[in-house]
Amino acid sequence: MIGSMPVDARTLLHELTKEARDLDIGNTVARVSASQLTSLVFYRDFVSRNKPVVITGAIDHWPALQSWTMNYITERMGEAKISVARTPHGRADSVVRLDGSQYFALPEEEQMPVQEFFTSLCRENSGEVIYAQAQNNSLPEEFGPLLKEVADLEWATLAFGTNPEATNLWIGGDDSMTSFHKDHYENMYAVVKGRKVFTLLPPSDAYRLYFQTCTVAQYRRNATGKLHLEPEEPSRGLPWATVDPYPPSDEQMEASKLAHPEYWDPDLPPPLQVVVGPGEVLYLPSLWFHHVRQEARADVCVIAVNFWYEMAFDCKAAYAKLADQLAAELHSNSHAN
């Protein structure tokens, strides 16, 4: 039996990236009107192809689009407490470099009434950033009083053939950012207020995100009341994407271009960027890597509702695993050399 067959993983992965884009994905996310979409057409043209799309006019009937001001939500929610994530910088669940180590930084978690949450959100220069980002079916679990202001996406439920596994509400300001990650769900992401900026790469492009094992740590208050990063005990490692697509300084951009050349390579198709505004729904396909920013502007906060549907674990999932394996080979050998 013959042993290792050398293969040029970089060439294969670059060709895969380009082939997928040239054949189908393209470089921009299409927009379609809900009136042009039946469940079958949605499934055939997008879900089956694992291809994102923004659907307009699908949630025009949601009372939330008109009613969800901070005052209204505060009034409806009363004293009910919600889960809030807190970090010094707005980058919960992301890679933080500290003292020469690379951490996966979990946020501090607390419960607070909505009024306190909004007050804090409006406060400038607080030195801390809060985000309502609980992903535990938070819409019915924590925001029950708001449930009747939104409605199920019946045509999506019909298409997927199953009810959503979870429905979550997200409220955050411009300082909050969600780092690159993927979910084992089909995701219908509806924006109610403000704008969400998604930066996307398909599953084939795992190698461009430079996954590395990071030490899991959590933000906690120290004795002086300041947030600091505490490594978990016992120590735990978690592979996470180390690319920041929006380096906050020129120096960090230059550093990223050196450390993460496949992400920035001008010969490769760029990540897809799509802005999703009020009343719009992004179909974010299973296993797509996504980075999320907010653009609240005068709205102060961005409010969104997402529906997670069970994904089909089919050949596309098997191929995504192959892409992950080729990525790991590519980068482990880079380090070896």
Place this chain on the structure above:
Amino acid sequence: MIGSMPVDARTLLHELTKEARDLDIGNTVARVSASQLTSLVFYRDFVSRNKPVVITGAIDHWPALQSWTMNYITERMGEAKISVARTPHGRADSVVRLDGSQYFALPEEEQMPVQEFFTSLCRENSGEVIYAQAQNNSLPEEFGPLLKEVADLEWATLAFGTNPEATNLWIGGDDSMTSFHKDHYENMYAVVKGRKVFTLLPPSDAYRLYFQTCTVAQYRRNATGKLHLEPEEPSRGLPWATVDPYPPSDEQMEASKLAHPEYWDPDLPPPLQVVVGPGEVLYLPSLWFHHVRQEARADVCVIAVNFWYEMAFDCKAAYAKLADQLAAELHSNSHAN
């Protein structure tokens, strides 16, 4: 810039094979009743997953199921001529080894009235095998008088969102065999008479078929009237699968196990085999490798109608290309060592 990164193509491909089977494909082709299938369910559960299925009860209304005897077809077709493929052995469009060379053997092509075709088919020990296998939209093009005996698969057309690109009629006996190949179409394959035996491998398993470049040749009659294989001029090479899943002798089986170990490897999932009988429709997904045999028995010939629908050139096609490239790497290195 770092060069080639060593990667074990064999390990990656074996894992891909097993993952795809374990996640979704399994080891047998499912059977579902047409009454349980809407266009959406068909697309979601099978087409989207690039997964074969046999549908029963979908063509019960075809008059052909009752009327298509050889006499009836002969009467309806009159003097009209059909395209017939002829070989010494029934293996048209397959790899033939002759005088130490490997050929891709095209059949001799001729036109003959249906009555002559059926008479030849019924004749035993003729030393030649004929098969009506023209794939040029032959049902309307050559068998027009039979068109009203069958009907479109409306639910499939709805599902694919497009009319078939071609509809073909196939008539052949037990000696005819179609070698492993793939088509860039979605295929709905309806059996009217007799049984078809399909041996299937998904696109990920290209490496198990040992594609090699063969010299294209065609059977022609020589001066003594015997069929012989004539290489094309100018010489042309065509990559084709060299595995015969049904070696006709013990020696050839042993030789195949040595030459094509990945095909026969007991640690890998076996190719899927499915028998499609009268009134049944096989959904044969795009890019799946398929080998086809006939089981006519008392029926003398097997008659089938297939509908080719345009496939979606999406990420699944990009991944299939990657699987082909890894297969080529694996086998080129095998030869180098």
